[in-house]
Every structure is written in C-alpha cells, then in structure tokens.
Amino acid sequence: xxxxxxxxxxxxxxxxxxxxxxxxxxxxxxxxxxxxxxxxxxxxxxxxxxxxxxxxxxxxxxxxxxxxxxxxxxxxxxxxxxxxxxxxxxxxxxxxxxxxxxxxxxxxxxxxxxxxxxxxxxxxxxxxxxxxxxxxxxxxxxxxxxxxxxxxxxxxxxxxxxxxxxxxxxxxxxxxxxxxxxxxxxxxxxxxxxxxxxxxxxxxxxxxxxxxxxxxxxxxxxxxxxxxxxxxxxxxxxxxxxxxxxxxxxxxxxxxxxxxxxxxxxxxxxxxxxxxxxxxxxxxxxxxxxxxxxxxxxxxxxxxxxxxxxxxx
Numbered sequence: 001x002x003x004x005x006x007x008x009x010x011x012x013x014x015x016x017x018x019x020x021x022x023x024x025x026x027x028x029x030x031x032x033x034x035x036x037x038x039x040x041x042x043x044x045x046x047x048x049x050x051x052x053x054x055x056x057x058x059x060x061x062x063x064x065x066x067x068x069x070x071x072x073x074x075x076x077x078x079x080x081x082x083x084x085x086x087x088x089x090x091x092x093x094x095x096x097x098x099x100x101x102x103x104x105x106x107x108x109x110x111x112x113x114x115x116x117x118x119x120x121x122x123x124x125x126x127x128x129x130x131x132x133x134x135x136x137x138x139x140x141x142x143x144x145x146x147x148x149x150x151x152x153x154x155x156x157x158x159x160x161x162x163x164x165x166x167x168x169x170x171x172x173x174x175x176x177x178x179x180x181x182x183x184x185x186x187x188x189x190x191x192x193x194x195x196x197x198x199x200x201x202x203x204x205x206x207x208x209x210x211x212x213x214x215x216x217x218x219x220x221x222x223x224x225x226x227x228x229x230x231x232x233x234x235x236x237x238x239x240x241x242x243x244x245x246x247x248x249x250x251x252x253x254x255x256x257x258x259x260x261x262x263x264x265x266x267x268x269x270x271x272x273x274x275x276x277x278x279x280x281x282x283x284x285x286x287x288x289x290x291x292x293x294x295x296x297x298x299x300x301x302x303x304x305x306x307x308x309x310x311x312x313x
Contacts, residue, residue, distance in 0.1 A: 008103045009264040013283050015103075016114055017262045023118035025214030025227055026125050026185055026248065030257035030289065038082060038260035038286065046077035047256055049292060082260065082288045086120065088113055089267075089282035099281070113283075125257070125289060126229035127313050130246045132291070132299045138171055138249065140164050141303045156190070156302050158197035165220040168249055168300070175295050181251045182296075185227040189242040189304055191216045194224065234308050243308035247300035254297030261286040 021028065034045045056068045090098060102110050141154035147163050156164055169179045184190075194200040200217040214225040233245040262285045269278045291297050301310055 008099050009266075009281065012099070012102050012110070013262050013264040013285075016110065016117065016283055017259065017285065019110070020114040020117035020121065021259075023114060023213075024122050025225055026229075027118075027121050027257055028213070029183060029185070029225070029250070029252060030125075030255040031253040032257055032259070033253075034256070034258050034260060035077070040261070040286075043082045043286070044079055045082060045258065045260055046079050047258070047290065047292060049076050049078055051075065078290075078292060080258075080288065080290055082258065082286050084288045085284060085286045086117065087282050087284035088117075089280055122227070123229050123231060125255070126227065126232045126246075126248070128289065129248045129250075129255075129297070129299050130232050130310070130313050132297065136291075136294055136298050137301065138168065138298050139301045140167060141301050141309075143167050153307055154303055156193060156304055158193055161193050161197050162199065162220055164302075165222045168222060168298075169220075171249075171298065177251075177296065179221055180223075182249055183223045183225050183251075184300070185214075185225045185248040185250070186300075186302070187228070187233050187242050187245050188226055189233075189245065190247065190302070191224065191226060193304070194219050200224075231313065232311065234311055236305070236308075241305070243305040244301075244303045244310045246310045247302050249298040249300050251293075251296040253293055254291065255289055256292055257287070257289045259285055259287040 034047050036046055038045055053071055054068075058068075098109070101107055104110075140156060143154070144151055144156065144160050144164060144167075145154035148160065151157075151160055168182075168184065172179050172182055191200075194216070197219075199219050201219065214227065216224040216226050218224070227248070233242045235241065236243050264281060264283045267280050267282060269280045303309065
C-alpha cells in the first residue's frame with residue numbers, strides 16, 4: 001500500500017498545480033522559462049535572457065569585400081532566488097479516505113482547493129504589479145486630462161478610451177517594441193466602456209483566442225483581458241461600481257512566474273494537536289516571480305468617476 005499511497009500524493013500535487021494554474025488569467029500570461037532543478041538548500045535557479053541578433057547595413061561591393069563576422073544566437077542567464085511558498089495541509093483520522101477523495105478525477109474537495117489557490121495567486125501577482133516603480137507607471141488620469149481640456153478629471157469614458165489605447169501603444173512603439181506582444185489586463189468596468197464605445201472586436205488573430213480565459217476582445221489593436229482582483233480596484237461605497245483601478249500592460253516575458261517545486265509531503269502531528277498524535281499531509285509549492293525586462297511591464301492608473309484613485313497598497 002505504501003508505494004500506491006505515495007504515488008497518489010505525487011499525483012495530487014501535480015493535479016492541484018495544473019488545475020489552479022488553468023484557472024488564472026494574469027499568472028497564465030507570464031513566461032515560465034528556467035533551467036536547472038530547484039535546490040531547496042540554495043533556492044537558486046537560472047532564468048534564460050535572450051538577446052537580439054544584429055542587422056547589418058551594406059552595399060553589394062562591401063558585401064563582397066568584408067562580410068560581417070558570423071553571429072551566434074546569444075543567450076545568457078540571470079540567477080534568482082526563489083523566496084515564496086504556498087501550502088494547504090490537513091489531518092484526518094482516516095487519511096486514506098481523504099487522499100482517495102482528492103485523487104478522484106472530479107474531486108469536489110480538490111476543486112475548492114484549486115479555486116482558492118488560483119484566486120490567491122492572481123491577487124498576489126496583481127498587487128505586486130501595483131508596486132512597480134514610477135518609471136513603469138502609465139498615468140492615464142493625468143495624460144487624458146492633458147489631451148482634452150474638457151476632461152478635467154482624466155476620466156476613461158467611451159469618448160476618451162480610443163485616446164487612452166493610443167497612449168498605451170505609444171509607450172510600446174517609442175521603445176521599438178511590437179504592440180502585438182502586449183496584453184492589457186483590466187476589470188470588467190473597462191470592458192463596459194469598450195462596449196459603449198462600440199470599438200470592441202472579437203478577435204483579429206486566432207479564432208481560439210475567443211475561448212481563452214479572460215479574453216475580452218481587441219480594441220484599437222490592443223488585446224484586452226479581464227482580470228478580477230478586488231484589491232487593486234476602488235469601488236463606490238454606495239453602488240459598488242469600480243471608480244478607479246490599476247490596469248496591467250505587459251508582454252509574456254514582462255513577468256517570469258516560476259513554480260519549480262511542487263509536492264505533497266507527510267509530517268507528524270503532535271499529541272497536543274490530535275489525541276495520540278498522528279500523520280498529516282501538506283501540499284506545498286515553492287515559487288516566485290520576477291520582472292527581468294522592465295520596459296515590457298507597466299502598471300496603468302485609470303479613473304472612471306469623479307476624483308477617485310486606485311488603491312495604494
């Protein structure tokens with residue numbers, strides 16, 4: 001029974017990771033490239049960093065006389081330290097029964113667990129983005145007020161949203177990056193504004209995009225995704241409508257979200273916790289996230305009503 005039981009524990013941890021990850025929007029949008037296994041003693045891993053190839057200008061004559069030296073595809077690594085963990089643990093007088101239940105294909109207990117893990121992962125990452133430095137901030141409130149003198153509060157409305165999306169794109173094109181690499185993660189209030197403006201399109205790239213979790217549509221060439229993180233929005237005390245929020249404007253490699261270690265382990269429960277002691281089980285993940293390319297990740301300050309501001313965390 002020992003080997004079968006251990007196999008079930010390994011299977012549980014893999015299922016929990018795969019299933020909570022699939023429930024996310026922001027976390028799924030991040031890159032997860034890394035190499036080497038996680039050493040729990042050092043907690044260090046190497047993340048690949050890719051560099052561009054050069055384009056050489058020449059003439060026919062120069063090309064014949066002095067071709068440029070051959071280039072190899074360059075790649076380096078950045079060593080980072082994993083410093084975060086999440087876990088759920090349980091004890092039961094009939095542990096084999098709860099492990100069996102968690103192992104089932106359609107386990108209700110596991111379903112509740114992965115929902116909580118997904119919500120917590122999205123919340124943590126969304127809040128982290130709101131604390132990015134000033135140089136990675138796009139203040140749409142100030143910019144929209146400057147563009148239109150009648151929009152004194154810099155509100156995002158159906159009349160100003162086109163200009164707002166142009167601003168986001170300008171931050172990308174200014175640095176010679178491609179807008180198509182970026183996605184905008186915002187609340188459903190932003191989606192309402194887009195629908196009112198009648199500028200929302202289903203998809204202009206891949207038919208499968210319409211079935212991607214969080215997908216809203218394309219507006220003025222911007223890929224918009226719905227993100228539900230209550231702690232990064234400001235709600236009206238009476239109506240509960242969103243009055244302001246932090247949006248997130250990023251590429252896949254704007255955030256590296258690494259989960260290199262995931263397992264279910266057993267541990268002893270002392271007699272003062274359970275009469276006569278016993279064995280508990282803990283599903284644990286060690287993970288972290290990093291902004292390796294700062295110019296490919298921005299927080300966006302958005303206001304929909306009055307003089308509201310996004311929360312300060």
